[in-house]
Amino acid sequence: MAGGGYLRPGEQATGLPPGMNNDFLTVPIEGAHLADGDIVPTVGSTYGARPSGLLVPMEYARPPRPLDSVATYLTGAEVSGATIPAEVTVDHLRRLPLLEVVGFCAELLGLVDRPGYSQDQVDAMVLNRLTPAYRRRVVALLAGGERVLVAPHVLLMLVKYAAQFSGDCMLPHVERGQVLAALFGTGDDLERLGADEDGGEADDDLVVGTGVPGRIEREVVAIHHFHRQTEPQHVLARFIRRWTQLPVELADDPDVVDLPAEFRAAVGVCLDDFIAAGVLLHSVAISRGPRVPRNAVAQLDLADDTVAERILALIARSPAELRAWARDPEHISPWEFSHLEQFPVIDCGDHLWVIRPDLVLQRFFGWMPLFDVGAGLGADKDAGRQRSRIQGCVEHLSEVYARETLQVQARRHHLRLFAEAELRAALSPGQGRKTCDLTVDDGRRWAVFEVTSSRLQRASVASTSAAGLDQDIDKLLKKVRQLDATISSLRLREAALTGQAVSSVPRQYFPVLVLAEGFPVNPITMTMLRQRTAEAGLLTSDDTNELEVVDGTELEIIEGAAFGEITVLDALEAKAGSTLSRANMRDFLLRDHQLRSRTPHRVAQLAHVAYEITERAASRPPATGAA
Numbered sequence: 129m130a131g132g133g134y135l136r137p138g139e140q141a142t143g144l145p146p147g148m149n150n151d152f153l154t155v156p157i158e159g160a161h162l163a164d165g166d167i168v169p170t171v172g173s174t175y176g177a178r179p180s181g182l183l184v185p186m187e188y189a190r191p192p193r194p195l196d197s198v199a200t201y202l203t204g205a206e207v208s209g210a211t212i213p214a215e216v217t218v219d220h221l222r223r224l225p226l227l228e229v230v231g232f233c234a235e236l237l238g239l240v241d242r243p244g245y246s247q248d249q250v251d252a253m254v255l256n257r258l259t260p261a262y263r264r265r266v267v268a269l270l271a272g273g274e275r276v277l278v279a280p281h282v283l284l285m286l287v288k289y290a291a292q293f294s295g296d297c298m299l300p301h302v303e304r305g306q307v308l309a310a311l312f313g314t315g316d317d318l319e320r321l322g323a324d325e326d327g328g329e330a331d332d333d334l335v336v337g338t339g340v341p342g343r344i345e346r347e348v349v350a351i352h353h354f355h356r357q358t359e360p361q362h363v364l365a366r367f368i369r370r371w372t373q374l375p376v377e378l379a380d381d382p383d384v385v386d387l388p389a390e391f392r393a394a395v396g397v398c399l400d401d402f403i404a405a406g407v408l409l410h411s412v413a414i415s416r417g418p419r420v421p422r423n424a425v426a427q428l429d430l431a432d433d434t435v436a437e438r439i440l441a442l443i444a445r446s447p448a449e450l451r452a453w454a455r456d457p458e459h460i461s462p463w464e465f466s467h468l469e470q471f472p473v474i475d476c477g478d479h480l481w482v483i484r485p486d487l488v489l490q491r492f493f494g495w496m497p498l499f500d501v502g503a504g505l506g507a508d509k510d511a512g513r514q515r516s517r518i519q520g521c522v523e524h525l526s527e528v529y530a531r532e533t534l535q536v537q538a539r540r541h542h543l544r545l546f547a548e549a550e551l552r553a554a555l556s557p558g559q560g561r562k563t564c565d566l567t568v569d570d571g572r573r574w575a576v577f578e579v580t581s582s583r584l585q586r587a588s589v590a591s592t593s594a595a596g597l598d599q600d601i602d603k604l605l606k607k608v609r610q611l612d613a614t615i616s617s618l619r620l621r622e623a624a625l626t627g628q629a630v631s632s633v634p635r636q637y638f639p640v641l642v643l644a645e646g647f648p649v650n651p652i653t654m655t656m657l658r659q660r661t662a663e664a665g666l667l668t669s670d671d672t673n674e675l676e677v678v679d680g681t682e683l684e685i686i687e688g689a690a691f692g693e694i695t696v697l698d699a700l701e702a703k704a705g706s707t708l709s710r711a712n713m714r715d716f717l718l719r720d721h722q723l724r725s726r727t728p729h730r731v732a733q734l735a736h737v738a739y740e741i742t743e744r745a746a747s748r749p750p751a752t753g754a755a
Contacts, residue, residue, distance in 0.1 A: 212309065225298060235417065236254070282315050370529055397438050400745070404746075410489050495581070567614070573701065637669075641675065651711060
């Protein structure tokens with residue numbers, strides 16, 4: 129035991145007096161007849177202390193590990209006991225109407241995104257459609273908590289398959305296909321596609337390495353992309369601040385343009401109308417279901433009667449257009465869902481199908497509005513320059529937004545924060561060298577932040593291009609170089625920045641990439657990025673921790689921490705020494721540290737602005753989503 133008679137976390141206790149071992153304790157063996165001298169297994173030391181000091185069995189005392197937050201989906205082979213051939217899946221889909229399959233998938237994807245709905249509740253919707261025998265089998269497979277029945281990317285793949293093979297309606301005297309058989313068959317098909325690729329690549333391509341990313345690395349990136357967690361309030365807050373408020377407040381900044389005016393000029397839609405339509409579609413799909421009356425958007429009090437049609441033209445496509453995309457050889461890759469991300473709504477004439485609420489949220493309030501502006505500007509040289517200027521503005525405002533998040537923490541916890549202009553003036557005076565965007569320190573620990581809006585290429589998201597993912601990693605390495613250069617300059621010129629004499633306390637540096645548009649951070653991608661960083665000779669000093677990657681929402685989770693909880697510096701230091709050091713920051717904060725946090729008041733207020741814009745535009749309640 130530790131000094132004072134208390135166990136430290138991870139220590140074991142036998143409950144026996146000092147000097148006595150437990151060799152005389154045995155595990156009872158049912159039905160066994162034992163005589164003196166027989167060998168039997170002994171009871172080991174099975175208790176340990178949790179961080180709170182509570183003594184529990186050792187399996188509950190160990191810290192969480194990355195695999196604890198990973199679940200695999202059930203395939204048809206596991207559910208039925210035999211792999212469902214691809215031709216059987218196609219046969220079922222040919223005997224099902226396209227919109228029936230779309231509706232089935234949209235209902236489940238809506239539940240996946242519904243706040244407060246658990247994976248167990250989503251799985252139960254499918255379990256209830258199984259026969260009793262199959263239900264018992266699946267319940268047993270799900271019992272350990274490491275398997276799931278409903279996986280978002282399998283549902284998206286099923287939508288794509290249905291667009292390829294299903295017709296518009298049922299033919300007379302044709303037995304109806306089974307949508308569950310098609311769902312489980314799609315899972316089997318994804319397994320087969322992976323196995324086919326295994327046979328065509330060298331063994332080195334199937335493991336995490338330092339070379340060009342292999343299939344497993346690419347698939348993990350794709351899966352993580354389609355399973356990412358999004359919180360509507362954080363997404364709305366970031367959009368409102370970057371696109372509507374900061375352009376007004378920073379109008380004198382040469383790097384800032386009037387984004388609302390640019391959006392209206394290029395797209396032909398007032399930005400407030402666009403925001404109202406996005407919030408409405410997302411809210412109705414979440415609360416009332418994915419089938420939405422087509423006139424729901426038109427019932428908003430928009431600028432004129434044509435605005436609703438222009439907005440729908442941006443985000444919705446017909447079933448025929450969905451089919452054309454799914455059957456195009458360019459998009460045949462199983463992970464290629466570009467059409468569903470750009471057009472997450474299917475226009476069926478009198479009603480709309482929202483394929484997935486999260487796709488709507490990202491379509492309206494993620495990075496795609498930049499593409500709407502770019503498409504509206506045209507293709508000449510002047511348009512190209514303006515497109516670059518607008519994109520640069522959004523990236524600059526992403527940095528400003530991240531700085532505001534960290535400023536809240538700096539004020540609350542009496543930390544120092546230095547922005548890029550201060551860093552450049554103090555660390556590279558007259559030389560014009562680039563530095564990172566922000567630093568936060570407490571006099572002993574320095575966190576250096578580089579904010580980037582860099583996004584995964586479409587081929588990386590689709591798991592089709594090793595070269596594409598390789599390029600995505602290389603783009604991030606350019607930002608890592610700025611972190612490395614800033615840390616080197618801080619060692620030499622810290623006093624010039626802080627205006628205080630440098631104490632003798634050893635410094636500890638935490639380099640952090642902030643990916644404003646998100647990045648699939650997991651043990652595989654972090655291993656790739658950190659290996660590449662080391663190969664480039666970056667961040668290798670003993671006083672520098674390994675590279676960390678976070679998104680804006682994770683910074684806001686720390687911002688919303690309860691009184692007495694960790695600061696961003698504490699979080700970076702604790703995560704570096706935890707078993708989740710290669711997982712994402714969210715997993716560490718919520719699973720390992722069990723952070724007590726709530727949505728920051730600042731974020732909630734910004735999100736409320738979007739809801740107020742929608743309420744003003746809602747001249748009368750939209751029709752029910754059950755039409």
